[in-house]
Amino acid sequence: MSKKIVACVTLVCFVLFMQSCYSRKWLTPDQLMGTKGKKILKIEMADGTSISCLNRISKGGQLVDDQIVCTLEDGTTKTISLSDVRLVYVKQVSAGKTILGGLGGASILLTIAGIVVLVVLTSALIHIGDESLRR
16 A cells, blocks of 8 residues: 555656746747747747647747747648747746756655655554564
8 A cells, every 4th residue: 555655656746847847938039049949839929919839740849040940730830030929938948947856856755755664663563562462
């Protein structure tokens, strides 16, 4: 029973850790130009329309020179100039969140392991005490 609980808690911590490794935020085209390694999830055009680059075909758009290349839901590839874009919603790996998530997950696992060890030792000591009383 305790193995299943530890496995479930470990799985939950791992999923939370993987989700916390990423940071999502809105950037202007000027802010986007100086960065690398960011996946573009959504584009808000200057005229107010929005384009989603995150779908079942593509996992996000990318910046190529001064243009955004995005695969749409119907499978067509759209190239958008940064001069036509007002805001870009991006996803990037966050080193700080990754480190903090790892430390938090490790501390949770160590706490649970300590509780399990205490419960097992306590039940073993109670069982030994019961055996000595029966004699």
